[in-house]
Amino acid sequence: MRITNGMMSMTYMSDLQNNLQRLYTAQMQQSSGKRIQRLSDDPVGLIQGLNARQQISRIEQFQRNITDARRWQDASENSMREMSALIQDAYELTVQAGSDTVPDEVRASSIAPKARALLEQLINTANATSSDEYTFGAFNLKNQVPVTRATADDVLAASNAAAAAGFPTAPGADPVVLGPNGTPLTNEDGTSVVMKEGDILYNGVPMSAYYNRDNLETLVENNTLEFQIGFNLPIAVTMTAPEAMVFSTTDKDGELVMQDMIKTLENFCEALERPCSAEEAQDFIRQFQDAQTHVDSCVSEMGGRWNRVDMMEDRYSKDELMYTTVKSTLEDVDIAEAIMNFSMTSAVYNASLQLGPRVIQPTLMDYLR
Amino acid sequence: MGSASRSSFFGFEIAKTGLFISQHNLNVTGHNISNVNTPGYTRQRLVTSAIEPYSTIGRLATYEKGILGGGTQSHVIEQLRSDYLDREFRLQNSNLNTWAKRLESFEFIEEVFSEPNEVGYLSHLQDFHNALNDLVTDSPGKSQRTELQSAAKKLTATVNQYYRQLIDQQAGLNKEVEAKVGEVNRLSTAIGDLNKLIYNFEMTGEHANDLRDQRNVLLDELSSLVEIEVREYQVASHEPKRLSVTIGKGTSRGSLVDHTTVNALELKEVKNRIEYDYDPSQPESDTNIKNEVGDPLDNVLAIVWADDYEQIVLEDRRNNIVPPPAGYPFDPLYEGVPRPEANITTAKVLSDPTDPTSPRVDVAWFDENYNGDPLDPDDPPSSAQMQLMYDLLGEGEIKGILTMRDGDDDENIGIPYLVHQLDTIARSIVKEFNNLHNQGYPDWRSSITPIPVPGYTGTEGAGIDFFADYGLQYADDYSKITAGNFKLDDNMTGPDDVWNIACSDVPVTDDNQEGNNHNTMDKLLNLFDREDVPVVDNFSDYYNSFLLTIGFTTDYARTQHTNKETLALSADTQRMSISAVSIDEEMTNMIKFQHAFAASSRVITAMDEALNTIINGMGVVGR
Numbered sequence: 001m002r003i004t005n006g007m008m009s010m011t012y013m014s015d016l017q018n019n020l021q022r023l024y025t026a027q028m029q030q031s032s033g034k035r036i037q038r039l040s041d042d043p044v045g046l047i048q049g050l051n052a053r054q055q056i057s058r059i060e061q062f063q064r065n066i067t068d069a070r071r072w073q074d075a076s077e078n079s080m081r082e083m084s085a086l087i088q089d090a091y092e093l094t095v096q097a098g099s100d101t102v103p104d105e106v107r108a109s110s111i112a113p114k115a116r117a118l119l120e121q122l123i124n125t126a127n128a129t130s131s132d133e134y135t136f137g138a139f140n141l142k143n144q145v146p147v148t149r150a151t152a153d154d155v156l157a158a159s160n161a162a163a164a165a166g167f168p169t170a171p172g173a174d175p176v177v178l179g180p181n182g183t184p185l186t187n188e189d190g191t192s193v194v195m196k197e198g199d200i201l202y203n204g205v206p207m208s209a210y211y212n213r214d215n216l217e218t219l220v221e222n223n224t225l226e227f228q229i230g231f232n233l234p235i236a237v238t239m240t241a242p243e244a245m246v247f248s249t250t251d252k253d254g255e256l257v258m259q260d261m262i263k264t265l266e267n268f269c270e271a272l273e274r275p276c277s278a279e280e281a282q283d284f285i286r287q288f289q290d291a292q293t294h295v296d297s298c299v300s301e302m303g304g305r306w307n308r309v310d311m312m313e314d315r316y317s318k319d320e321l322m323y324t325t326v327k328s329t330l331e332d333v334d335i336a337e338a339i340m341n342f343s344m345t346s347a348v349y350n351a352s353l354q355l356g357p358r359v360i361q362p363t364l365m366d367y368l369r
Numbered sequence: 370m371g372s373a374s375r376s377s378f379f380g381f382e383i384a385k386t387g388l389f390i391s392q393h394n395l396n397v398t399g400h401n402i403s404n405v406n407t408p409g410y411t412r413q414r415l416v417t418s419a420i421e422p423y424s425t426i427g428r429l430a431t432y433e434k435g436i437l438g439g440g441t442q443s444h445v446i447e448q449l450r451s452d453y454l455d456r457e458f459r460l461q462n463s464n465l466n467t468w469a470k471r472l473e474s475f476e477f478i479e480e481v482f483s484e485p486n487e488v489g490y491l492s493h494l495q496d497f498h499n500a501l502n503d504l505v506t507d508s509p510g511k512s513q514r515t516e517l518q519s520a521a522k523k524l525t526a527t528v529n530q531y532y533r534q535l536i537d538q539q540a541g542l543n544k545e546v547e548a549k550v551g552e553v554n555r556l557s558t559a560i561g562d563l564n565k566l567i568y569n570f571e572m573t574g575e576h577a578n579d580l581r582d583q584r585n586v587l588l589d590e591l592s593s594l595v596e597i598e599v600r601e602y603q604v605a606s607h608e609p610k611r612l613s614v615t616i617g618k619g620t621s622r623g624s625l626v627d628h629t630t631v632n633a634l635e636l637k638e639v640k641n642r643i644e645y646d647y648d649p650s651q652p653e654s655d656t657n658i659k660n661e662v663g664d665p666l667d668n669v670l671a672i673v674w675a676d677d678y679e680q681i682v683l684e685d686r687r688n689n690i691v692p693p694p695a696g697y698p699f700d701p702l703y704e705g706v707p708r709p710e711a712n713i714t715t716a717k718v719l720s721d722p723t724d725p726t727s728p729r730v731d732v733a734w735f736d737e738n739y740n741g742d743p744l745d746p747d748d749p750p751s752s753a754q755m756q757l758m759y760d761l762l763g764e765g766e767i768k769g770i771l772t773m774r775d776g777d778d779d780e781n782i783g784i785p786y787l788v789h790q791l792d793t794i795a796r797s798i799v800k801e802f803n804n805l806h807n808q809g810y811p812d813w814r815s816s817i818t819p820i821p822v823p824g825y826t827g828t829e830g831a832g833i834d835f836f837a838d839y840g841l842q843y844a845d846d847y848s849k850i851t852a853g854n855f856k857l858d859d860n861m862t863g864p865d866d867v868w869n870i871a872c873s874d875v876p877v878t879d880d881n882q883e884g885n886n887h888n889t890m891d892k893l894l895n896l897f898d899r900e901d902v903p904v905v906d907n908f909s910d911y912y913n914s915f916l917l918t919i920g921f922t923t924d925y926a927r928t929q930h931t932n933k934e935t936l937a938l939s940a941d942t943q944r945m946s947i948s949a950v951s952i953d954e955e956m957t958n959m960i961k962f963q964h965a966f967a968a969s970s971r972v973i974t975a976m977d978e979a980l981n982t983i984i985n986g987m988g989v990v991g992r
Contacts, residue, residue, distance in 0.1 A: 002946050003946065004951040005950070005953075006945050011942065038476075038483075040479060043916070043917045043920025043921050046485065047913045047916060053492075057492075061498070065505075143509070222874075228505060364952065364953040364957065368956065
């Protein structure tokens with residue numbers, strides 16, 4: 001083949017350009033530390049890397065959710081234990097009051113104030129807060145104190161609301177209380193729940209409404225705060241006050257009845273202040289035992305949730321490590337290899353630069369006199 | 370005994386031709402060396418031969434035996450060039466430029482969707498998902514709601530931005546079509562003009578070498594734009610050659626330049642394949658939606674032959690190809706290819722219609738015929754019509770531009786294809802997310818009374834839209850939602866509108882404390898993990914395969930480009946091997962001619978001395 005000067009410089013230029021291109025890639029890989037610079041470098045590897053990134057981001061989000069869940073659960077569990085201790089104290093008072101050796105006046109003058117104090121403490125515990133949120137407040141939209149005593153205003157408001165919904169209150173009667181679907185809440189026996197001044201309210205609804213299992217279930221279903229701590233893995237992080245406080249016990253006739261702890265404690269206080277007999281006080285011993293059992297079972301339920309959260313947290317830290325390794329394998333460059341590549345391409349580039357002048361420069365002209 | 374005397378000065382004449390030819394050769398060498406770097410220059414060589422003896426055989430009875438010629442003579446200055454390699458180079462050059470354009474375009478697109486990075490669709494989608502998670506942990510919190518709102522704004526803005534960059538590029542490509550077609554027309558006119566000059570010049574019998582070089586440069590340039598076929602033909606043996614250039618592929622090939630006849634390409638507006646029918650003169654409504662980020666072009670330019678296209682048809686009445694009649698140029702166009710009747714819109718019969726064997730010589734005027742499938746300005750060109758348009762031009766830069774501008778299927782992936790996939794993503798997010806959001810209820814601080822959306826017939830939920838669906842949602846027609854008008858609903862944009870986010874699956878009213886985070890958690894949050902979302906299956910996976918398409922197509926374009934570049938370079942190298950000037954060679958020639966020149970001068974000196982002997986030295990014996 002006849003070789004001309006133009007061919008040599010053209011070929012030289014194109015080879016030089018190729019070498020420079022390789023040098024550029026090697027340099028980019030080395031300086032950025034990334035194996036993939038562009039989509040087209042390795043489309044499949046890139047997508048796998050993106051998937052790994054997405055997994056990492058999700059795991060981080062779940063870990064954040066778990067941290068939040070722990071905060072809620074910590075608060076719930078602490079309050080629950082406090083509640084358990086209060087019930088224990090109340091139980092001791094009933095034992096004391098149930099003793100025949102204690103005169104009735106002493107029950108009224110010495111034990112009753114202690115019971116009153118416990119009652120106030122119990123209400124406070126039900127309204128416990130953790131970072132501005134009510135632990136047992138459920139999905140407390142307006143962040144209002146959840147457990148209150150009905151005032152005359154509350155009764156009036158309930159009466160107005162019931163009237164507006166088409167359930168006017170008869171003179172002298174107590175107003176009915178509306179449920180979430182706008183109809184009056186009912187008791188287990190089918191009668192309407194009514195609100196009286198001084199009733200214990202939970203988020204504006206008398207606590208006694210939740211003696212009816214159906215009402216309690218609706219409340220739990222609609223108002224429990226749940227977090228996602230995994231793919232489609234919801235976990236309830238709060239407990240509503242009625243869930244923690246409504247328990248079943250037997251009355252003095254041996255009938256199974258629903259009660260809430262505040263009401264029980266209040267009944268106890270009233271009995272002592274009347275004052276009551278030792279026999280009457282002994283009735284409460286059984287009730288507080290049942291309350292104690294209920295609170296303790298709630299605490300262990302919380303513990304069960306804890307275990308799940310712990311397990312997930314453990315798994316996430318392992319998964320995170322795995323996905324980070326995957327991502328790094330796919331996206332990051334092996335530095336030793338990159339440096340070697342760079343040195344090699346730069347050596348080739350230098351060699352071709354040195355070769356250039358020798359190839360292009362001399363012509364016959366250089367040797368003619 | 371006769372002795373034909375020999376002219377005393379004949380030797381001078383012989384030597385003189387040697388001197389002149391050597392000088393002429395030196396000039397040609399000089400011309401070559403001067404043009405060593407001129408683009409398209411073909412090295413030239415003086416064709417010489419010895420001058421034959423003047424005397425006839427009969428008159429050669431001399432006492433000297435042997436017949437002597439009269440020195441040397443030149444005939445022509447010829448070019449060393451191979452038509453085959455020109456053809457090869459131009460073919461590869463057309464291919465190369467198709468892929469060069471596609472690669473250039475895809476490299477830009479690759480930059481637009483530059484992954485992996487922290488500000489792309491995927492990371493914004495993930496942020497949006499994370500914001501939903503945070504909202505679950507504190508639904509009544511304003512900051513969590515605002516976080517979701519701003520994550521959604523970033524997501525929509527990113528998709529809008531992608532859309533904007535794609536349609537801007539499409540508009541740029543459309544401008545390029547106009548420029549490049551203008552370039553073809555300019556080149557074909559210049560080639561037609563050069564054809565005339567060369568023809569006239571070569572009437573003298575000389576070769577118009579330097580004009581031919583100029584023409585070859587123009588032809589090379591033309592081959593980067595469209596696929597050309599160049600032929601030289603002679604109508605009559607005494608005439609110089611004429612040149613014809615046809616463009617295109619197969620039956621769509623057409624004559625661009627035939628000697629001095631130049632046919633122009635013309636542009637015609639047709640509907641853009643990214644259809645968008647916003648009318649700025651009308652108020653915005655459900656059916657007249659303005660894009661947030663600018664609208665795509667309404668019309669793009671299609672390429673057709675100009676109305677006065679002229680083509681000689683060479684068929685007899687039985688549709689056989691016939692040799693060209695005297696006076697008509699040979700037409701390579703229909704050599705062996707029957708002419709599709711549908712292409713002729715007007716024809717004039719010039720020969721005898723009664724004789725079936727007489728050549729039917731027609732002059733036809735083409736217009737936007739597309740094989741009997743005329744372009745409709747109100748419809749985007751069909752795939753078949755686009756294929757015809759590609760065939761009309763063949764490979765080359767213009768085809769690269771057209772496939773990028775109009776490519777809408779797996780075969781020709783272009784901007785409309787990518788835009789339509791982005792539209793699908795935006796449409797699905799709007800449809801699926803809104804559908805679930807409609808089923809929830811806003812916070813009690815929301816200013817919206819339940820069921821504000823006209824036409825909402827769902828039994829559950831407040832029916833509030835999160836993303837703007839322009840009132841199309843219940844009409845089952847989301848086709849007007851594009852990646853360009855993907856945005857938050859008007860009820861969601863303001864700082865206090867965050868209360869409208871429907872987190873709860875039970876109604877939330879001012880006078881009770883009901884409400885929860887179940888709509889966010891059980892429905893909205895799971896949407897992004899679901900693998901069975903209608904149309905897209907999964908929002909991340911769909912986008913991933915979209916990215917894969919871009920990655921693979923860019924990679925393919927790069928491979929093709931490298932291959933074609935190698936082929937074109939190799940053809941060009943071979944061509945240069947034959948045609949380019951080698952300085953070493955010219956230097957050697959120069960020395961050769963210089964020596965020849967010197968030697969010829971020596972001959973003259975020798976002659977001079979011989980004559981000197983005769984004139985001044987003879988007849989003085991004994992003086």
